[in-house]
Amino acid sequence: MKKNMSYMDSVHRYGKIWGLSICAILFAFPLLVCIIFSCVPDWAALAKGLLATLPMYWAVGIVEVFTYVPMLGAGGTYLSFVTGNISNLKLPCAIDAMERANVKASSEEGEVISTISIAVSSIVTTLIILVGVILIIPLTPILESPVLEPAFSMILPALFGGLAVVFISKNLKLSILPILLMLVLFIFVPALNAGTVGIMVPVGVLFTVGVARIMYKKGML
Numbered sequence: 001m002k003k004n005m006s007y008m009d010s011v012h013r014y015g016k017i018w019g020l021s022i023c024a025i026l027f028a029f030p031l032l033v034c035i036i037f038s039c040v041p042d043w044a045a046l047a048k049g050l051l052a053t054l055p056m057y058w059a060v061g062i063v064e065v066f067t068y069v070p071m072l073g074a075g076g077t078y079l080s081f082v083t084g085n086i087s088n089l090k091l092p093c094a095i096d097a098m099e100r101a102n103v104k105a106s107s108e109e110g111e112v113i114s115t116i117s118i119a120v121s122s123i124v125t126t127l128i129i130l131v132g133v134i135l136i137i138p139l140t141p142i143l144e145s146p147v148l149e150p151a152f153s154m155i156l157p158a159l160f161g162g163l164a165v166v167f168i169s170k171n172l173k174l175s176i177l178p179i180l181l182m183l184v185l186f187i188f189v190p191a192l193n194a195g196t197v198g199i200m201v202p203v204g205v206l207f208t209v210g211v212a213r214i215m216y217k218k219g220m221l
Contacts, residue, residue, distance in 0.1 A: 007108060007111070007112075008074065008108075008111070011074050011075040011078065011111070011115075012074060012078075014078075015074065015075065015077075015078030015079075016078075018078065018079075018082050019078060019081060019082060022082050060199055060202065063202040063203075063206065064086075064202050065077070066202075067201070067202040067205045067206070068080065068086065068091070070105060070106070071091065071094070071095065071105055071205075072090070072091065072094050072105055072114050072118070073094075073105040073106070073110055073111040073114045073115065074111065075111050075112075075114065075115035076090070076094050076105070076111070076114035076115050076117075076118050079115055079118045079119060079122070080094075080118055083118070083122040085125070087201045088156050088159065088160075089121060089125065090118045090121060090122075091201075092159055092160065093117045093118060093120075093121040094113075094114040094117045094118050096117075097113050097114065097116075097117035098110050098113055098114055098117075101113050171221070173215070173220060173221070174208070174211065174212055174215065174221065177207075177208075177211050178204055178207055178208045178211065181204070181207055182200070182204060185200070
């Protein structure tokens with residue numbers, strides 16, 4: 001690191017480097033597969049598939065930048081985008097760590113704590129996956145036990161439920177409308193399920209920001 005480079009300058013510098021590096025790695029895999037097996041994709045089918053999915057992912061990707069940066073800080077956002085699994089792992093870890101340290105993501109202390117918590121969660125996740133791969137065969141009968149099956153389906157709701165209690169208790173008035181919106185959407189829109197959490201988190205955040213602005217202008221907050 002250069003002596004005259006500030007912490008935030010280094011965050012953005014290395015964040016861009018690693019972000020571009022992971023993009024190159026992701027594109028390198030299909031390219032190498034084509035080279036090794038001397039094959040090319042069906043471009044018409046590929047274009048048809050991209051036409052159906054790409055607009056949604058581009059929109060979500062843009063929204064996530066504006067959503068996660070204020071919540072995770074710049075360093076945490078760069079690291080989260082590289083390591084993935086943001087909404088159900090990195091985001092809760094970072095928020096809980098900053099909450100315990102009583103700092104905000106917009107501060108330099110919050111930046112550091114958010115980045116460290118996300119880095120630690122990534123390392124722990126990798127180690128757990130490694131152990132799981134090694135022990136998957138002996139553990140399969142236990143993990144597939146009917147007794148434990150309900151517990152696995154409730155891990156994510158329990159995680160977000162614990163975080164929700166903390167934040168809802170801080171401002172009950174602001175939380176009512178976002179909660180009602182999510183309940184209505186998930187109850188009356190069958191297409192929404194656990195697989196759409198990553199999309200609905202930015203939607204919920206934007207809706208909450210809009211509600212907060214309206215309530216603030218009306219003197220309700």
